[in-house]
Amino acid sequence: MLIQKKRIRNIDNYIANFDGREIYIAHPLPDPKKTDSIGFSTNRELGEEVLPKVMGPITRFNSIGKSVPDKKAPKETAYRQISWTRKQYIGGGDTQEVTDTREIEYKRYKRILTPPPSIELKIVENLNGEKLVISPKLKLSDENKELVTHCVNLFLEIFGLCEPVDDQLNTIIKSKSIKLNWSLLPQGQHPWDKVGTQIISAINIRSKSNAAVVEGRLELINGRKPDFVAVGNAGFQGYVVFGFTKRNVFVLESSQCNNATYIFDSDWPQLSQLSKAEILDANLHKGRVIHKNSWQAEIVKFLP
Numbered sequence: 548m549l550i551q552k553k554r555i556r557n558i559d560n561y562i563a564n565f566d567g568r569e570i571y572i573a574h575p576l577p578d579p580k581k582t583d584s585i586g587f588s589t590n591r592e593l594g595e596e597v598l599p600k601v602m603g604p605i606t607r608f609n610s611i612g613k614s615v616p617d618k619k620a621p622k623e624t625a626y627r628q629i630s631w632t633r634k635q636y637i638g639g640g641d642t643q644e645v646t647d648t649r650e651i652e653y654k655r656y657k658r659i660l661t662p663p664p665s666i667e668l669k670i671v672e673n674l675n676g677e678k679l680v681i682s683p684k685l686k687l688s689d690e691n692k693e694l695v696t697h698c699v700n701l702f703l704e705i706f707g708l709c710e711p712v713d714d715q716l717n718t719i720i721k722s723k724s725i726k727l728n729w730s731l732l733p734q735g736q737h738p739w740d741k742v743g744t745q746i747i748s749a750i751n752i753r754s755k756s757n758a759a760v761v762e763g764r765l766e767l768i769n770g771r772k773p774d775f776v777a778v779g780n781a782g783f784q785g786y787v788v789f790g791f792t793k794r795n796v797f798v799l800e801s802s803q804c805n806n807a808t809y810i811f812d813s814d815w816p817q818l819s820q821l822s823k824a825e826i827l828d829a830n831l832h833k834g835r836v837i838h839k840n841s842w843q844a845e846i847v848k849f850l851p
Contacts, residue, residue, distance in 0.1 A: 548561060548562070548710065548711065549708060549709075549710050550699060550703065550708060550709050550710065550711075551703075551707065551708035552703060553703060554605075554700050554703060554704070555696065555699055555700060555703070556696075558692050558695055558696040558699065559692075561699070561711075562687065562695065562711055564687070565687040565688055565689055565691075565692065566687060567686065567687060567688055568686075568687045568713070568714070569684050569685065569686050569687070569713075569714040570684075570685055570687060570711045570712060570713055570714060571681040571682050571683075571684060571685065571711070571712045571714065572681065572682040572685065572695075572698045572699055572701075572702050572709050572710075572711060572712070573679045573680065573681045573682070573709065573710055573711075573712040574679065574680050574681075574702055574705075574706045574708065574709050574710070575677065575678070575679055575680075576591065576670060576677075576678035576679060576680055577680075577706065579591065581706075582680075584600065584602075585597065585599045585600060585668065585680075585705060585781065586598070586599055586600050586727060586728075586780055586781025586782065587670065587727065588727060591670060591678070592670065592725060593670055593671060593672055593678070594669070594670065594671075594723045594724055594725045595669065595670045595725045595727055596667050596668070596669040596670075596724045596725060596726055596727065597667060597668060597726075597727040597728060597780070597781045597782070598610060598665060598666075598667050598728055598781050598782030598783055598822070598823055599667075599668055599701070599705060599781060599782055600781045600782055600784065601782065602704060602705060603704045604704075605697070605700045605701050605703075605704040606701065606704055606705065606782070608661075608663065608664070608697075609663055609664050609665065609666055609697070609701055609782070610663055610665070610782035610783075610823060611663055612660060612661050612662045612663035612824075613660075613661050614658035614659060614660045614661070615658070615659050615661075616655070616656035616657070616658060616659075617656055617657045617658065617659045618656050620656065620657045621657070622654040622655060622656055622657070623654070623655060623656075623657045624652060624653075624654060625652075625653055625654070625655050626650055626651065626652055626653075626837070626838070626839040626840075627650070627651045627653065628648060628649070628650050628651070628757065628760045628838060628839070628840075629648070629649055629651065629757065629760075630646055630647065630648040630649075630757065630758070630759040630760050631646070631647060632644050632645070632646045632647075632759075633645055633647065646759050648759065648760055648763075650839055650840045662824050663823055663824050664694065664697055664824070665782075665822035665823040665824040665825070666682060666683060666697065666698055666701055667683065667728075667822065668680050668681070668682065669681055669682075669683075669724065679712075680706075681712065682698045682701070682702070683698075684714060685698060726819060726820060727780055727781065728779060728780055728781060728782070728783045728819070728823075729777045729778070729779060729780060729783065729788070729819050730777060730778055730780055731775060731776075731777045732745055732746070732775070732776045732777065732778065739766045739769050739770065742769065742776060743762070743765070743766060743769070745778075746765055746769075746776065746778060746787055747762060747765075750778060750779070750784060750785050750786070750787060750802045757802075760838075761802045764800060764808070764838075764842065764846075765787060765800060767843060767846070768789045768798055768800060768846070768850065769789065771789075771791070771850045771851055773789040773790050773791050773798075774790050774791060774792045774793070775789075775790045775792070775815070776788070776789055776790070777790070777815075777819070782823065783823060785801055785802040786799060786800070786801050786802075787799075787800045787801075787802075788800075788815070788818070788819075790815050791850070791851050792815070793851075794851045795812050795814075796810065796811075796812065796849060796850070796851060797810070797811045797812070797813060797815060797818055798810055798811075798846075798849070798850070799811065799826065799832075806838055807835050807836060807837050807838060808835070808836045808838070808842070808846055809826075809832045809834070809835055810832060810833055810834030810835070810836075810849045811831065811832050811833065812833050813831070834849050836849075
């Protein structure tokens with residue numbers, strides 16, 4: 548059944564018999580301009596798999612998750628860092644630019660967090676030679692209705708329409724996965740003035756008031772001479788991984804305000820294959836440093 552709406556609420560009106568069958572949500576591979584906006588490569592090879600870029604509320608939830616204030620709980624202390632540049636008089640009629648950073652403490656309601664579903668899209672081909680974009684395999688069970696509904700709405704937000712496809716081998720040709728969520732920068736240890744521009748360009752910092760703070764954190768970690776640096780693509784944009792392979796330390800930094808730095812001891816090939824939800828799962832990281840004034844003193848405890 549072809550589903551063509553802006554958004555659905557009751558999945559039972561579109562998919563009958565949640566009887567344990569397994570399906571995919573699918574859409575024909577669109578033109579290159581559209582697939583590029585999702586995060587696929589220009590080659591659009593079979594097996595490419597990517598967390599789609601944020602395009603609206605559904606893709607944002609899919610990539611970032613969401614939080615709502617718990618107004619029944621006491622307020623908690625939170626922190627926000629801002630930076631600004633000003634001119635400072637240095638004598639003789641001359642001035643110089645000085646960047647100041649300030650940490651603002653404020654009270655807010657405790658957040659109830661819903662983690663992102665982190666549904667990744669994949670390019671496959673059917674027996675007719677037609678390329679499709681599909682969801683992960685979905686089991687049609689009552690406890691899975693929320694996830695199936697999310698996948699349908701994800702496709703509707705991106706493409707405007709979609710269709711459930713069964714899991715028979717004569718319908719879908721399976722292919723290996725080629726993850727596109729991370730791009731490795733040139734291997735080796737590079738000074739910040741060489742690699743910094745590439746990192747800042749790739750992560751696309753949105754907040755100008757936060758840019759200097761974010762860059763300072765990235766420069767400090769890079770100054771410890773990681774073996775490699777990888778930047779996030781598509782729905783992972785804004786994240787950077789610094790790998791210290793000899794010490795088995797991998798640092799995941801985010802450009803988002805009011806976030807945290809995560810430290811892992813997983814091998815990079817393993818880490819790069821995980822979904823965003825799995826990477827940020829509290830059971831996987833061995834360290835988490837909140838973005839506040841004490842960040843620098845805390846992060847160096849984990850760095851080689």
